[in-house]
Amino acid sequence: MSSSKADKKSVVTTLPKEAEEYLIGLENENKQLKDEKKYLLSRLSQVAGVLMTEDNPNITDLSDVNRPINLGEDLSQIYDDEYTDIFVQLKEKECERDIHNEMLSIAERCFRFCDSQEKEQFEKILNVFQFNDVANRQSLPRGVIKHVKELRTLSLKNTEANLEKEFMRHLISKTKQSLLKYDDESVKKYISKCVSFFWKACIQTPPLKFDFNVPPGTPFDSAVHRKCTVNGPNVAYTVWPVVYLHENGPVLVKGVVQCDGKLADSKKEGTKPSNTKL
Structure with missing residues (x-):
């Protein structure tokens, strides 16, 4: 019990x-x-x-500090600061149009260089991950392009430093730019800023597009360009490129042009380019 x-x-x-x-x-x-x-x-x-x-410019990734709208502001800042500083320093030594042409030429060469380097690097990255037989980027598995961009973003500082050195060698060997003969810190800073900007522009998905050359005589279009220092109905030459969000896309940043000055109220060329926000 x-x-x-x-x-x-x-x-x-x-x-x-x-x-x-x-x-x-x-x-x-x-x-x-x-x-x-x-x-x-x-x-x-x-x-x-x-x-x-991925590859969709109509949806902005707000976590990306180098998203297109921010890059547009960066390019406007280069024109307002580094470009204008050099122009003011050289206006007594060289013809204004020559300065504009040389500054634009350096920017365009920088873009062509970064664009070429981007394509070469992208191919190497694909080879590492054994995407050797891919005909074009659109045929890649979804997510690959975005992850490649993230990888590039993580290595921006090292990449830009190497690109800047390589571009300077390229610029000296391929051209006899009169700006380089001054060996001025402002010129070096301008080139450094251009390399940094155009590399970021080229690794966008899709990449930004630029128009560096408006044919002389083209009617001025205020929807695409701003006037530099001379009024007129037609474009005389290009001062700063137009930036488009992507190929055949909308204008992200207006370019700057010098007009022909044929209007009755046209102004004489000033002593510095307009530094109004692009």
Whole structure:
């Protein structure tokens, strides 16, 4: 009889402990399921983000500090600051048009150089991941282009430093730019800023597009350009390029042109280019 009572007492005392352990197990399992759900939702969000933003200029990735609108502001800043500084320094030594042409030529050569380097680097990256037989970028698996861009963004500082050195060698060997003969810090800073900007522009997905050459005599279009220092109905020459969001896309930043000055109220060429925000 006493043994039976002891057994019942043991059952009564052990049930709460087993229940507690069971509840702890359920709580741990519930926490694990919540963590897995959170991870899967995060992955789903990332995949959805890639599908929506990859190579899609109509959706802005707000986490990207080098998104197109910010790059547009950077280019305007280069024109307002570095470009104008050099112009003011050289206006007494050289013809204004020659200065404009040389500054624009350096910017365009910088873009061509960065564009070429971008294509070469992209091909090398694809080869590393064994995408050797890909005919074009559009045929790549979704997400590859975005991940390549992220990889490039992480290595921006080192890449830009190497590109700047290489571009300076390229510029000296290929051309006899009169600006380089001054060996001035402002010229070097201008080139450095151009390399940094155009590299970021070239690795955009899709890349920004530029128009460096408006044919002389083209009617001035205020929707695409701003006037530099001379009024007139037609373009005389290009001072600063137009930036488009992508090929055949909308204008991101207006270019700057010098007009022919044939209007009755035309102004004489000033002593510095307009530094109004582009």
